[in-house]
Amino acid sequence: MSKILIVEDEDIIRTALRKLLERNGFDVREAASVTEATSKHNFSDYNLIISDLRLPGAPGTDLIELAGQIPVLIMTSYASLRSAVDSMRLGAVDYIAKPFDHEEMISAVKRVLSKARTVARQAPEQPPKAKAPGMIGDSPAMQKLYSRIHKVAPTSASVLIHGETGTGKELAAKALHQESPRSSNPMISVNCAAIPETLIESELFGHEKGAFTGAASQREGLIAAADGGTLFLDEIGELPLEAQARLLRVLQEGEVRPIGSIESRKVDVRLVAATHRDLHKLCKEGKFREDLYYRINVLQLTLTPLRDRGKDILALTTNLLQRYCEEMGKPSLQLSPEAIQAITTYTWPGNVRELENAIQRAVILCEDEREISHDLLDIELDLINLREAGIEPNNARQQLDSLSSESTDPAEDLSLEDYFQRFVLENQDTMSETELARKLGVSRKCLWERRQRLGIPRKKSSAKNA
Structure with missing residues (x-):
């Protein structure tokens, strides 16, 4: 049984996440800050650390170096996704945006643990003298x-x-x-x-x-x-x-x-x-x-297939973006947070050649002068996440509902989707859309999209204050 440490200062999110992971067969422990995590837990006892990016005292990214070889999965709000991407370059194994649902989290955890096992089996014979000419990657x-x-x-x-x-x-x-x-x-x-x-x-x-x-x-x-x-x-x-x-x-x-x-x-x-x-x-x-x-x-x-090369994909993507922007005379472009999440999650059956084609296509079609959206990559991220989590897309909603129905104590076993829905319903009469989005740590666009998906209509009073 894989052992996971959650580092999150919000009690309701930490408890909901622990319950979710335990229902899926993981052994889970908790901490509310980096200080508590380092003082009360031995990181070598764990297979994975899940940490919020923003914590009291010290950011969750401090755990990356402290954890050594133990993978760290960063949780972050929509507005902080760019910081999360930077944290991956510092050594975080992956990140996930809040608020997220059951499938997203379980899929991410399974993916990270699977990659960690693959990396453990592929330990290098000896430290390399240097990179091979023309090749990119440090995995x-x-x-x-x-x-x-x-x-x-x-x-x-x-x-x-x-x-x-x-x-x-x-x-x-x-x-x-x-x-x-x-x-x-x-x-x-x-x-x-x-x-x-x-x-x-x-x-x-x-x-x-x-x-x-x-x-x-x-x-x-x-x-x-x-x-x-x-x-x-x-x-x-x-x-x-x-x-x-x-x-x-x-x-x-x-x-x-x-x-x-x-x-x-x-x-x-x-x-x-x-x-x-x-x-x-x-x-x-x-x-x-x-x-x-x-x-x-x-x-x-x-x-090794690209899907098993970890953070190499970010280095390859940066190199390809720079190359095609120069070839096509376009300003230096960056991938949007959703595009980076899509790239790091997709299994890439066509490997580096498929990645190269996706980046080239996105650069050609991009009309924005700064960012490439995930739509231009033509990657069906949601379906991939569901299948990796062992959930067929057609049955995803039913399985989520069945997981939610297992909760016997709503106050103690609240899912992250439930938390989002309850917060919006309880506060939309007194808060504007901008205030709701800020409190939840998401953009107004993300708030609107989740309202549509969860079927939460906007109140008239909320609309007036928006």
């Missing part, structure tokens, strides 16, 4: 990758790079080449899936004049062009079996023979291959040569 998974690149780059060993589509396999290959003694010689990149099967052998190995119909002149192959340097074969799992046999000879004998030629040429090529497919499984199915698989798989580099 443990990336540090492990950098370490391996630094170790294998100076050698001539073949490398197999494995990872999902869009994780940056070609960037890893370029880093290997740039750190190798071959960096002054060319790196030739070939996408095996992009060349028709009838042309792939000619492209790789070259051909003599008249070797086949259409061979009007002699042509040097890409392998010969990479002599002294690095040959990067992307999607090597798509290489036809006949071409695989020829490639195996190049690796074994260090020579290449063009199609139609009776003479071979010596070549010194370092092979780096990449794939998102399971080559071992393809070998068993007879679609990939087993002898070639063992020849290219001297050392394997695995690129």
Whole structure:
């Protein structure tokens, strides 16, 4: 059972949050300030700390350094979301805006705990000497990758790079080449899936004049062009079996023979291959040569999906925003708080390539001179949060109602949605919309949107005072 510490000075929110987490199987403890948290609790006993951003005495962000490796989830009002984003750059694992409902909180907690377990399994082999050229990220998974690149780059060993589509396999290959003694010689990149099967052998190995119909002149192959340097074969799992046999000879004998030629040429090529497919499984199915698989798989580099790289996504987003703003001659743009929350919550099935496309699209469509809204990213954040929390979107309202109905003591077990609703109903006759929003720590727009969602009509007296 995961153990969670809540640091919140508002009794009603702290109690409601504790009840919610306990109903979902977590062991929960409480503190009302940073001082109380540090004096009464040993942070190493906990799997997660949930803290309000604004606390009496010291801000919740002070817990980030004090907690060490324990993840800290920051709670903040709408007006303070930009500060929450800054706190993530300081080391907070995530943040969530108040007021929030059951699904939002449970989804965030499960996501943070899941990422923490993943990070724990991916501890780096040793501290990296430096980042790999052209690659961005400081997560443990990336540090492990950098370490391996630094170790294998100076050698001539073949490398197999494995990872999902869009994780940056070609960037890893370029880093290997740039750190190798071959960096002054060319790196030739070939996408095996992009060349028709009838042309792939000619492209790789070259051909003599008249070797086949259409061979009007002699042509040097890409392998010969990479002599002294690095040959990067992307999607090597798509290489036809006949071409695989020829490639195996190049690796074994260090020579290449063009199609139609009776003479071979010596070549010194370092092979780096990449794939998102399971080559071992393809070998068993007879679609990939087993002898070639063992020849290219001297050392394997695995690129971690973007969803498991933690705060790397913020660094990547900042870099991409700056690049596309410069390319398109636009002023420096920032993501809105909702857009940043969407980016840090989305699972990114297309990985870095999908993130790059989303940022490029948003910069192109953005008409604001300062901020990019989450709508321009085209990310369905709410549906993602619900599914990650194990709740089907169509049943979300029913499950929320069933959770709320479990409360036996309204004053003690008030949900955060209930707290919002009760506060508005009790005070809207005496407060303006601006005052209500300020007390709740949200914008007037956010207050209006929650009124609509919860079905709380505005009173006439409230409207007059707005």
